Structure formats: C-alpha cells, structure tokens
Amino acid sequence: MKIQLLSLCLCLSLFVLSCEKEDSQPTPPDFDYDFTMDTEGWTADFADYPTDEGTRFELTYQYDSLPMPLDANDGALMLSGANLSDDLFMYIKRKVEGLSPNTRYELQFEVEIATDAPDGSVGIGGSPANSVYIKAGATSIEPVPIIDNDDYYRMNIDKGNQSQDGKDMLVIDDFGHEGEDFVYQLKTISNQKTISVQTDAEGACWIILGTDSGFEGRTTIYFNSIRVTFE
Numbered sequence: 623m624k625i626q627l628l629s630l631c632l633c634l635s636l637f638v639l640s641c642e643k644e645d646s647q648p649t650p651p652d653f654d655y656d657f658t659m660d661t662e663g664w665t666a667d668f669a670d671y672p673t674d675e676g677t678r679f680e681l682t683y684q685y686d687s688l689p690m691p692l693d694a695n696d697g698a699l700m701l702s703g704a705n706l707s708d709d710l711f712m713y714i715k716r717k718v719e720g721l722s723p724n725t726r727y728e729l730q731f732e733v734e735i736a737t738d739a740p741d742g743s744v745g746i747g748g749s750p751a752n753s754v755y756i757k758a759g760a761t762s763i764e765p766v767p768i769i770d771n772d773d774y775y776r777m778n779i780d781k782g783n784q785s786q787d788g789k790d791m792l793v794i795d796d797f798g799h800e801g802e803d804f805v806y807q808l809k810t811i812s813n814q815k816t817i818s819v820q821t822d823a824e825g826a827c828w829i830i831l832g833t834d835s836g837f838e839g840r841t842t843i844y845f846n847s848i849r850v851t852f853e
Contacts, residue, residue, distance in 0.1 A: 669710075712833050731848070797833065
C-alpha cells in the first residue's frame with residue numbers, strides 16, 4: 623500500500639512539474655503600433671534614386687491623419703514620392719528591443735494601409751496599384767541608404783527588386799484595392815511566407831516596411847497600424 627501511495631505521489635509530482643514547465647514557456651511577444659498620438663519610434667527614408675535629384679522626386683515623410691474619405695481623426699505614417707527613376711523605394715523602420723539575445727525568430731506582420739489605387743488600373747510604366755509592391759522584412763543591422771558607384775542611393779540590405787524578394791525583405795502584397803475609383807480605402811495585408819531574423823547580443827533587431835515601385839508616377843501610402851509577432 624505504501625509503495626502504491628509513493629508511486630501515486632511521484633506521478634502527481636511529475637505531472638505538476640510538467641504543467642509548470644509548459645506554463646513557463648514564454649508567450650511570443652507582439653509589438654503593436656496604431657499611431658494614435660505620434661510615430662511611436664518609426665522613422666523613414668528613401669532609396670533607388672540619384673543623389674543629386676532628391677528634390678525632383680518630391681520625397682515626403684510625416685506623421686499625418688488619414689486622408690478623406692477615411693477618418694481624419696485616425697493617425698498614420700505618410701510616405702510619398704514621385705518615381706522618376708522607375709525604381710523608387712520608400713520605407714519605414716523601427717528598432718525592436720527586449721527580445722532574447724542571439725536568437726532566431728520568425729515574424730508575422732499584419733499591416734493596415736490606406737491606398738488610393740484600384741486593382742488593374744493603368745499608369746506610366748506600370749500600374750499605380752499592381753506595380754507598386756509592399757515589402758516587409760527584418761534585419762540585425764539598421765537599414766540605411768548608401769551611395770553606390772553610380773551616385774545612386776541604394777540599400778545596405780538585400781530587399782530584392784520590385785516584384786522580387788530579397789534575403790532581408792519579402793513581397794507581401796501590392797498597392798491595389800478592390801474598388802474601381804481612385805479614392806483611399808483601408809487594406810489589411812500580411813506575409814504568407816516566412817520572415818526570419820537573428821537578434822543581436824542585446825536582443826534587438828530592426829523591422830522594416832516599404833514600397834518598391836515600378837510605376838513611374840507619384841505614390842502616397844499611409845501606414846495606419848502595424849502588428850509584428852515574434853515566434
């Protein structure tokens with residue numbers, strides 16, 4: 623009887639320890655940004671254009687409200703540029719901290735943007751909707767433009783080119799919406815392919831979102847909310 627009781631107690635102890643171990647597993651961290659009050663630490667920049675022609679490209683980044691007919695009380699990050707190079711890259715980035723050091727994570731992006739370009743629309747050099755590719759990615763180093771041998775600003779990371787994925791960024795959608803009119807609508811997009819990153823020794827990395835354009839005209843995009851889950 624004592625042996626049976628001892629065996630029962632041992633089994634219960636192992637069960638409790640197993641449950642405690644499962645409960646102690648860390649929940650994958652979520653990082654949510656809705657830009658209600660400000661930029662929440664996000665900054666922006668541009669690449670794939672000549673170093674001496676920035677003014678002609680009319681490059682603009684600012685914290686703004688959503689455009690009409692959307693809710694003007696809703697804050698967003700606005701990026702705008704005239705794609706005179708037929709290859710303009712516009713992006714926002716943010717450093718994420720508090721992760722486990724030297725650890726590889728898989729990332730899931732869920733992003734709400736405002737777009738004014740209907741699917742199938744036709745423009746100069748390409749569609750203002752379907753030739754403007756939305757990309758997402760993550761890197762262990764800060765993404766910045768650098769000057770190449772042709773005096774163009776190029777990225778220091780591998781973002782790919784337009785519809786092509788890169789090592790550090792993937793195409794997750796395009797700029798098109800389902801309506802027929804050139805008016806702003808909200809659109810939610812997310813990555814279907816794996817985006818991964820290795821954190822640095824301090825448990826930090828950079829997340830990046832942008833547009834890689836083959837449309838030779840102006841694109842103005844609003845990032846209304848961003849959620850990134852690290853697993």
